[in-house]
Amino acid sequence: MASDEKSPRLGIGLDIGSTATKLVVLGADGAVSHTDLMPTGFSSVDAAARALASLEAAGFAPGGGARVVATGYGRVAVPYADKVVTEITCHGRGAAHLFGPEGTVIDVGGQDTKVIRLRGGRVAKFAMNDKCAAGTGRFLEVMADRLSVSQEELSALARTGEPTRISSMCTVFAESEVISLVGRGEPRENIAGGVVESVAGRVATLVASAGGSAPYYLTGGLCDNGYVVERLAALLGAPVTTCSEARYAGAIGAALAALDMG
Amino acid sequence: MTDASTPIELPRTFEEFNEQRRQSFLKVKDFKQAGGRLVGYLCSYTPLEVIDAAGASAVGLCGTSDEVIPAAEEVLPANLCPLVKSTYGFAYSQKCPFTHFSDLIVGETTCDGKKKMYELLGELKPTHILHLPQGRSRAHEREGWYQEVVALKEALERLYGIRITDDTLREAARLRNRLRRATLALFELQRAEPPAMSGVELMSTMFAGTFNFDVRAYVESLERLGEQRRAEAEAGGSPVGAGAKRILVTGCPVGGVIGKVGATIERNGGVVVCEDDCGGERTNRFMVDEDAPDILRAIAERYLKINCSVMTPNEDRFVATREMMEKYRVDGVIECVLTACHTFNVEAARMECAVEEAGVPYMKIETDYSSGDLGQLETRIAAFIETL
Known part of the structure; x- marks a missing residue:
């Protein structure tokens, strides 16, 4: 893309995740100019097109001094991207920007969970969950559906319950297990508690296997889920820091990479 | 065991194969028909020099494709190494010319998956299993392995009616x-x-x-x-x-x-x-x-x-x-x-x-x-x- 001296320098980060598409525009000084969040839906090509419409509507059309870096599992579906970078690198960079250059980033996404060890603001090592949905946002989604509650209600219920142990790791088997627990008349709050314990436990195991250590930062879609964050901190034995912007960590990292391109 | 007068059979599913696979089958069939000796092997522990010295061609049979895994899973558990499943699957579905035309398949007691799979493979093809020790630091392990190599030499000598010389x-x-x-x-x-x-x-x-x-x-x-x-x-x-x-x-x-x-x-x-x-x-x-x-x-x-x-x-x-x-x-x-x-x-x-x-x-x-x-x-x- 030809550089236009007159247009302002902008870094546009687009993170097309399996569940949500996140968009962040950073000014040359690194300040956030625009954010947007939309469901990815069936097609990441379509999500990329909707993100472009959002950018244009907000007056941040790509081109000129505005560079685009795409990340997330749909990163290859963005025809207007100047560069693609993996979500590991982007989440690491975004988290370092939000929280600090040293620590362990835990990203619980829709289809996978990542643990990233940061050293000097760079990714030193990472681990991802195996190819299954245990310990991911998807697991919570499926179980909330099965209990006919929203994810917020699931957390609220879980807080009041005495967690029932859910032994299946596999989401499909765990769903059957939940169905049989419901059938046995187990209180919903106990099942909800078990669901949250299962996710937090899976994530904590992944953190340990990646050699993660405090301080811990949570990014991704669960950052506003206070109870999951609380349980995770309890299992890790150290506070887990997060904030609402943390769901944009990948897009922020991508936007910073876009700014680097000049 | 193989001489030009013995007809060499193609697998019964030959007609269903694609052109490339048919060609490989025909190529190996011709090799066998011309009196070629073929010994399949699985792991790198098979002493290939012994097969060479028997005048046979040694071909690796480790399965590398998932094409035959559904067939293999009719017999083997799903939660098993893909190489083990694929190797067995090629023998079971008769889709690999080298497996099909091997006079003998040499396996070794390496991992548990292979070791037990060979018992099932042995129902489909003649096999010779080398007992590999679990380590090499003890004298009896080294001696035992040497005896296994001797036994392979003798098995090939019997198979082909030959003497393998130093x-x-x-x-x-x-x-x-x-x-x-x-x-x-x-x-x-x-x-x-x-x-x-x-x-x-x-x-x-x-x-x-x-x-x-x-x-x-x-x-x-x-x-x-x-x-x-x-x-x-x-x-x-x-x-x-x-x-x-x-x-x-x-x-x-x-x-x-x-x-x-x-x-x-x-x-x-x-x-x-x-x-x-x-x-x-x-x-x-x-x-x-x-x-x-x-x-x-x-x-x-x-x-x-x-x-x-x-x-x-x-x-x-x-x-x-x-x-x-x-x-x-x-x-x-x-x-x-x-x-x-x-x-x-x-x-x-x-x-x-x-x-x-x-x-x-x-x-x-x-x-x-x-x-x-x-x-x-x-x-x-x-x-x-x-x-x-």
Whole structure:
């Protein structure tokens, strides 16, 4: 893309995740100019097109001094991207920007969970969950559906319950297990508690296997889920820091990479 | 057992095969019809010199495709190594000409999956199982293994009604050593910066070599390839970009994941400079002492040195990998574990320490022959290379 001296320098980060598409525009000084969040839906090509419409509507059309870096599992579906970078690198960079250059980033996404060890603001090592949905946002989604509650209600219920142990790791088997627990008349709050314990436990195991250590930062879609964050901190034995912007960590990292391109 | 008068049968499903597969079947059938002897083998512990000395062609039968896995799962459990399932699946579905036309299949008691699969394979094909010891540090293990190699020699002598002499064994050892040296020379071209070849080319060449009927012709073709690539590299014609990150791939045999792992590494800014698996330098660097007074014992000793994770202890594998990390100036190590390969998967924890102690980043991936995890694998590999 030809550089236009007159247009302002902008870094546009687009993170097309399996569940949500996140968009962040950073000014040359690194300040956030625009954010947007939309469901990815069936097609990441379509999500990329909707993100472009959002950018244009907000007056941040790509081109000129505005560079685009795409990340997330749909990163290859963005025809207007100047560069693609993996979500590991982007989440690491975004988290370092939000929280600090040293620590362990835990990203619980829709289809996978990542643990990233940061050293000097760079990714030193990472681990991802195996190819299954245990310990991911998807697991919570499926179980909330099965209990006919929203994810917020699931957390609220879980807080009041005495967690029932859910032994299946596999989401499909765990769903059957939940169905049989419901059938046995187990209180919903106990099942909800078990669901949250299962996710937090899976994530904590992944953190340990990646050699993660405090301080811990949570990014991704669960950052506003206070109870999951609380349980995770309890299992890790150290506070887990997060904030609402943390769901944009990948897009922020991508936007910073876009700014680097000049 | 095979003479020109015995008709050689094609599998009953031959008519359903595609043209390429029919051609390979016909080619191997012609080889057999002309009196050719064919012995299939599975792991790198099979002493190939003994097969060579029996005047037979040794072909590797390790399955590398998921095409026959659904068929294999009619008999084998799903939660098993894809290589084991694929190997059995090719025999069960009669889709591999080499398996189908083998006079004998030689297996070794390496991992549990293979060991027990051979019992089922034995119901389909004649097999000879070498009892591999679990270690090599004790005298009785070395002696036991030697006796196993003697037993293989005797089995082949009975099968073909021949005598295998020391002279033919020694001649086979000389030729196999020459093949090993040619292979190492090819590997060593990857020491250049940038390396002389893409890793995918190197891995595919090694893989294709396991299907060669004629050792001498194969040695000559490898030597020619080495000369050609060396000349191209010296003329500055490396196909690899100057900034590519230099990756050593260690762990399970990679023949079935060249596209999934090798090509993914090279599509994402890396290049495989060292293949540290049983078809790679880890194994090929061991030579037979061609001048040893007891040549059969020397052959047995050479094979027992192979550093597969089925051995315990297996310290030499870490030493070898560290040496190769230095030799090839690698930027990162990717350990490739095939699903349900317990020995490499468990040993990976120690390999991770050995690699990281040397200050080199390490990542383990677990995968099989399916395409289900392509996206995740691509993300992991690309992210790992981005961190280097």
